[in-house]
Amino acid sequence: MGLMTFMRTKMGYFLVGGIAVVLALFVLEPLLQHTSSLWGASRTSVGSIDGEEIKYEEFNPKVEQSVAQFKQQYGGSINPQMQAMAVDNAWQAEVANVLLTKEYTRLGLIVSGDELFDLLQGKNPSPLIKQYFSNPQTGELDRTAVITSLKAQQKDPKLKQQWDMLQAEIEKQALQQKYANLVRNSVYVTSLEANDEYINRNKLVNFKYVNLDYSAVLDKDVKITDADYQAYYDANKKRFDNPVETRSFEYVSFSIKPTATDSAGVKAQVEKLAADFKVTPNDSLFAINNSDVKVPYAYISKGKLDPAVDSVIFNYPAGSFYGPKFSGNSYKLIKVIGTRFSPDSVKASHILIDPSKVGGEANALKMADSLKAVVQKGGSFAELAKKYSVDGSKDKGGDLGTFGRNAMVAPFEEAAFGGRTGDLKVVKTQFGVHLIKIEKQIGSSKEAKLAYIEKTLAPSAKTRDIAYKKASSFLNEVKGDNFNALAQKQGYTVGVADKVVSSQGFAPGLDNPRQLIRDAYDAKKGDVLGQVYTMDNGFVVAHLTDIKPKGQLSLEDVKKQIQPMVMNAVKAKMLTEQANKALAGASSIDQVAQKLGKTATPVQNMVFANPIIPGLAQENKVVGTIFGSAVNKLSKPVDGEKGVYVFTVEGFTAPAPLGNTFKQKETMMLGVGQRSLGAAFQALQEKSDIKDNRVKFY
Missing domain, CATH: 3.10.50 (Chitinase A; domain 3)
Structure with missing residues (x-):
C-alpha cells in the first residue's frame, strides 16, 4: 500500500535481497570443507570462516529469511531442494560477508558520512532506496517519502530498527561496489592481446x-x-x-504408489462424498472438513485452479455442481455458489489511522466514520489524508495509484474491488483502520465463489505397510559387500547417487533425500545406512559406496x-x-x-x-x-x-589489419573485468580456512 506500510511489510526480506547483490557481483561456488572429525565439532557451530566461528543461533535467522524469500517467490511453499538452496544462499552470503569485510579493512575501504547521506537522500540514491521509495506507476523516486520516513523513525522504534538494517545493507552494497570497481580497474588488456584475439577469431x-x-x-x-x-x-x-568432499551411495527404492485396489477405494469414497456434497445445507463447512486442498470460500478469478478444472468451471452458472473430475493426481468436486464480474484493477486513495495513537481500535473506527461523513458532505479527501493519515502516501493526498489483484492485503483488496467507483469504505487490516476512496475501477472479469473439495489419490495404509515391510526385510538381510547381488536376486533395481555434496537437497530418483545425505556424511565407506528412509514416493535403503575427500584425489x-x-x-x-x-x-x-x-x-x-x-x-x-x-x-x-x-x-x-585496437580492447576488458570479480573472490576463498558443518543442522 503506502510507502511507509511497504517498509513495514516488506523490509523483512531486504537482507536476503543483499545476498542476491553479492551473488551478482561474484561467481560464488559452494565451499564445503568436511573432515573425518566433522561430528566431533562443536554442536552449536555451523562452521568457521577464516577463523571466525559461525554460531547456529546467529546463522539460523539468516536461513529463515532466505527460506521466507523462497516461499514468497514460489507461492508459500517450497520443496526440499529449494530449502537446501535457501540454506546454501545464506551460507554463501555469510562466506562473502566475512571474507569481504576483512578485505575492505585491509584495503582501507570505507563509506564516509557524506557518501552515506548521498546514498540515503542525496542526488545518487542507493538502488535499495529507489526500490522501496519509488512510485510503482512512474518509477520515479519519491524523495518526500524518504525524508518523511526518516523523520518518522524517531518516534517509531520498529521503523528505526528497519532503517538501521537498511542503512547497514546500503553501506555493505556501497563497499561491495567499491571493491568491484577496484578489482575491475586492476586488470588490463594489452594491444598484443587485443590483436591476438582478433586474429584468433578472424584468421x-x-x-x-x-x-x-x-x-x-x-x-x-x-x-x-x-x-x-x-x-x-x-x-x-x-x-x-x-x-569439495563428496559421497556416493547406491539405493533400492520400494514404491508406495497407489494400487488398483487403492484407486477403486478412493473413487468409491469420492462418489459417496459427491452425493452428500450435493445435498449438504452448509457448503463451506462441508468443503473445509472434507478437502485435502483448501481453496478460500470467496470469489476467485480464472487462472487459480487446476487447468483442467479452470478451463470449464467459470462457464458454469451459480447453483451448478461439477465433478467428480479426476485430473493431476486428485478428484475434484465443486459447487458454484455465485458468479459476478469484478474489475481487473483499481485506482484508490486511503487514510490510514493507527489505533495505538488514537486510544484503541474503537476510537480509530469512530474517527474513520467521522472522516467518511466529512468527505460525504463535500470535504477534501486529499486534505484530510495529509492531516490525519500515518501512511507515507499522505503527502500525495492518500493516493495509492492503480493496482491489480494480490497487490494489497485481503480485507483491503476485497473492499477496493468489491465496491463501486466513488464508494467510501472503512476497513480494518493488520496495519490499522483505513478509510478507502475508490477513485476508479478498470476492466471487468468474471469471478466465481466456489465450495471446493479435492481428494488426493494416495496409497492406502495397507499398501504403505507392505512396502515398508519389504524395505525393512531387505535392510535386515543386506550387507555392504552384497548390496547389488541381493538386490538383483530379489528383483530390485539399484539406483546410484554419485558425488553428492553435503548441502545438496536432491539426489537422482529421490524426492526428499536430506536425512539420507546427512546420515551418509556420518557413515564409513561400505556402510549400509541403518534405517529405512521415507520419501514421498517410496521407502529407501541405501549403501555408502565412496568417499572422495577435498583436495588432490589419488589414482x-x-x-x-x-x-x-x-x-x-x-x-x-x-x-x-x-x-x-x-x-x-x-x-x-x-x-x-x-x-x-x-x-x-x-x-x-x-x-x-x-x-x-x-x-x-x-x-x-x-x-x-x-x-x-x-x-x-x-x-x-x-x-x-x-x-x-x-x-x-x-x-x-589472414584478416585485414585491426583498424580499431581501442574498441577491441574495450570489448575484451568488459569480459575480463567480469571474470576478474569471480577470480578475485575465488582466490580469497582458496586462501581462507573454511570449515562447513551445516550438514549437522540442515
Whole structure:
C-alpha cells in the first residue's frame, strides 16, 4: 500500500535481497570443507570462516529469511531442494560477508558520512532506496517519502530498527561496489592481446585430414596396464583436484504408489462424498472438513485452479455442481455458489489511522466514520489524508495509484474491488483502520465463489505397510559387500547417487533425500545406512559406496572414473603406429588416406576460436596444431578427443589489419573485468580456512 506500510511489510526480506547483490557481483561456488572429525565439532557451530566461528543461533535467522524469500517467490511453499538452496544462499552470503569485510579493512575501504547521506537522500540514491521509495506507476523516486520516513523513525522504534538494517545493507552494497570497481580497474588488456584475439577469431584455415576413430579398436582388444593408468594420472593431475568432499551411495527404492485396489477405494469414497456434497445445507463447512486442498470460500478469478478444472468451471452458472473430475493426481468436486464480474484493477486513495495513537481500535473506527461523513458532505479527501493519515502516501493526498489483484492485503483488496467507483469504505487490516476512496475501477472479469473439495489419490495404509515391510526385510538381510547381488536376486533395481555434496537437497530418483545425505556424511565407506528412509514416493535403503575427500584425489580415487580416457590413450598409441606406417613414403594426405583405406576430408574456413571439426567433435589440440603448422606439409599423427588425426594445411587467409585496437580492447576488458570479480573472490576463498558443518543442522 503506502510507502511507509511497504517498509513495514516488506523490509523483512531486504537482507536476503543483499545476498542476491553479492551473488551478482561474484561467481560464488559452494565451499564445503568436511573432515573425518566433522561430528566431533562443536554442536552449536555451523562452521568457521577464516577463523571466525559461525554460531547456529546467529546463522539460523539468516536461513529463515532466505527460506521466507523462497516461499514468497514460489507461492508459500517450497520443496526440499529449494530449502537446501535457501540454506546454501545464506551460507554463501555469510562466506562473502566475512571474507569481504576483512578485505575492505585491509584495503582501507570505507563509506564516509557524506557518501552515506548521498546514498540515503542525496542526488545518487542507493538502488535499495529507489526500490522501496519509488512510485510503482512512474518509477520515479519519491524523495518526500524518504525524508518523511526518516523523520518518522524517531518516534517509531520498529521503523528505526528497519532503517538501521537498511542503512547497514546500503553501506555493505556501497563497499561491495567499491571493491568491484577496484578489482575491475586492476586488470588490463594489452594491444598484443587485443590483436591476438582478433586474429584468433578472424584468421581462416583450409585443410584436409584423415582420422582413425578410437571406436575402430574394440575394447576387448586393448590391455590397460597400471603404467597406463599412472601415465594418464600424472599427465592430468590438475583435473583431479576435488574442490569439495563428496559421497556416493547406491539405493533400492520400494514404491508406495497407489494400487488398483487403492484407486477403486478412493473413487468409491469420492462418489459417496459427491452425493452428500450435493445435498449438504452448509457448503463451506462441508468443503473445509472434507478437502485435502483448501481453496478460500470467496470469489476467485480464472487462472487459480487446476487447468483442467479452470478451463470449464467459470462457464458454469451459480447453483451448478461439477465433478467428480479426476485430473493431476486428485478428484475434484465443486459447487458454484455465485458468479459476478469484478474489475481487473483499481485506482484508490486511503487514510490510514493507527489505533495505538488514537486510544484503541474503537476510537480509530469512530474517527474513520467521522472522516467518511466529512468527505460525504463535500470535504477534501486529499486534505484530510495529509492531516490525519500515518501512511507515507499522505503527502500525495492518500493516493495509492492503480493496482491489480494480490497487490494489497485481503480485507483491503476485497473492499477496493468489491465496491463501486466513488464508494467510501472503512476497513480494518493488520496495519490499522483505513478509510478507502475508490477513485476508479478498470476492466471487468468474471469471478466465481466456489465450495471446493479435492481428494488426493494416495496409497492406502495397507499398501504403505507392505512396502515398508519389504524395505525393512531387505535392510535386515543386506550387507555392504552384497548390496547389488541381493538386490538383483530379489528383483530390485539399484539406483546410484554419485558425488553428492553435503548441502545438496536432491539426489537422482529421490524426492526428499536430506536425512539420507546427512546420515551418509556420518557413515564409513561400505556402510549400509541403518534405517529405512521415507520419501514421498517410496521407502529407501541405501549403501555408502565412496568417499572422495577435498583436495588432490589419488589414482585409486579416480581409477574407475578415468578408465575410458586411459582406454583411449592406449588406443591412441595403437592408432598412431598405424598412422606412422601409412605416412612412411607418402607425399600427400590423399596417399596416406589411400593406405588407410579412407578418404581425406576437406575443411574450409575454420577459425581458431571455434575448434569444432564438422561431424566429429571439438578438437582443441588438433585445431591448435593445425594453426601452428606449415602449409602443404604432412603432419605427424595427433591424438585428439575422437581419434588420431593426420592432416595437411592447404592455406591460411589472414584478416585485414585491426583498424580499431581501442574498441577491441574495450570489448575484451568488459569480459575480463567480469571474470576478474569471480577470480578475485575465488582466490580469497582458496586462501581462507573454511570449515562447513551445516550438514549437522540442515
